[in-house]
Amino acid sequence: MSGTAARRVMQSLMRTGQEARFIGGCVRDAFLGIQAADIDIATPLVPEEVTRRLRQDGIRVIPTGIEHGTVTALTEGSSFEITTLRRDVETDGRRAVVSFTDDWLEDASRRDFTFNAMSLTPEGELYDPFDGVRDLKAGRVRFIGQARERIAEDVLRILRFFRFHARFGQGRPDPGALAACATLAPLLPSLSGERVQQEVMRILAQDRMVEVWRLMIDCGVVAQTLPHATNVTRLAALDRLEWLVGEAHPMAHLAALLPSGLSAAADTAERMRLSNTNRDYLLSLCAPPVDVHPDLTVTSRRHALQKLGPETYRDLLLLAAATRGTPAVELLEALAEAATWVVVPFPLKGRDLLEMGVPPGPEVGVMLASLEGWWAARDYRPTREDCLTELSRRMADRQRDQASPAKS
CATH class of the missing domain: 1.10.3090.10 (cca-adding enzyme, domain 2)
Incomplete structure (x- = not known):
């Protein structure tokens, strides 16, 4: 709030004597010594006048919520959400119809919590109409x-x-x-x-x-x-593990609360309107395509890492350990391997088989899967040349079998 970009925006809003203040979360966080993610500003100026002044001073303006009196100012790589002081005319529990006001206390009274109603002038004068500082301290x-x-x-x-x-x-x-x-x-x-x-x-x-x-x-x-999200015991166990071995993906916390299987996870994803990426990740944690647990053999562990990728494997391992009550020390070897694991793509594609004479159709997929299994069984070490050599050997065996007289 003390940077040159903030000063430039404030000067534009206040240049003819009107008041503008930082407000809400950025003031609360500043009091607590926390770097605010967003900077909000309030002013009695109506959105049209805010926009006119900022543009006149070469500051880009986006009408992000013009019907509620909000515009966003962009300058020097920073953004500022600027809202005209408001009063609620009508509310229905989801959205409000507002009108503009020049009364700072009226605007503060429509906010949710005492510490979110605090405002701060550019000179550092704090307005705290509902004792938000006292509540923060307590x-x-x-x-x-x-x-x-x-x-x-x-x-x-x-x-x-x-x-x-x-x-x-x-x-x-x-x-x-x-x-x-x-x-x-x-x-x-x-x-x-x-x-x-x-x-x-x-x-x-x-x-x-x-x-x-x-x-x-x-x-x-x-x-x-989220009626399925009730397994707080497993969430607590996961939380204890994270304090010792590092944090899981945010979706793992949600997955910890849910029962295993696709049904509850899919319903929860729908209720939350998750993005496709987060939905798929949640489903993979609740119904994994590969079994992951602390007692996997080295070979099975590497198969899971290769199939799932290290992040998904790590989250599934922590979830399994939380379910079983496995101590963190028993996860260290597997977690260390996951931290350095790089997924190696299978060197061959379907076109390689076609070029070697495998006829188009289902046989390509069957043989490709068989070759990938051969490659995986050798700890993913065979190179593309090794795989092509194995493919050639199999093709030779196939041709020899086809040339042999059928047994009666």
Whole structure:
């Protein structure tokens, strides 16, 4: 917030005396000494005037949410989300109809939590209308005003409450907020899968994810969003392993909560509207094409590494160890091999067999698979020349068999 790009944007907004402040998460994170991922700015100026001023000063503007008063400024490789002060006219639990205002307190009052309503002037003056600093120091996530009213405005705030508790909370959460989340949890199915996905994956990236997921189960939040994701015991075991051997892929945390098999994983992926890449990865963790566990032989382990790739193999190994209660020390050899494993592509293609005289059709696939098995059995060491030599030998045997008189 103190860089030249931020100063340039602020000067453009404030050059005729209007006020602009940094607001929300970037102010909260700055107080905690955390580098903010996004920088938000609020101003009484309407979006059209914001856009005019920025463009006049050579700053690129994108109308990212113009109907809600938001534009994004791009300059010097940085982006700034600039929103006109607002009041809610109408809410339905998913989205709000807003009108613009010049009242900073009115705008702050429509936000979710006390520490997200803080704002900061370019000169460093902090505005904290709801004692957000006190709540941050206490490790307390507190809704502004009545928790039930804030949740009714946007049901996603239930998930955001648990995410912020996982990130900033200390001890038990605010009882009133927890009760409101439990009471209004049946409204969660009205949310889009994309919004649920974003919050869930952020929760599952926090150090306190296990504790918070248990709270979410107890409050009925999980039952209303991801009803299959209840194996918190396995998630806790995976978490303990990660502290010792390093983190798994984020999808592994979700997979740990789910039962084995395709059905629950596919339903969860659909509920969360996962991308095809993440969906496929989740399915591969819940229904792997190759069995992976800590007791694999060296040969079987290398076959799994070659078939799955080192990242998928590593995640499946950690999930299996979490299920079995295998100590981390017993995984070190396999994890070390996975860390240095490079998948070696099979040297031959179907066209190589065609060029050697194998007739087009199913026989090409059958022979290619057989040759790949021969190559794998030799620890993936044979070169392309070795494989072609073996193919030639097999073709010679095939021709000799075809030339032999049929036995009666």
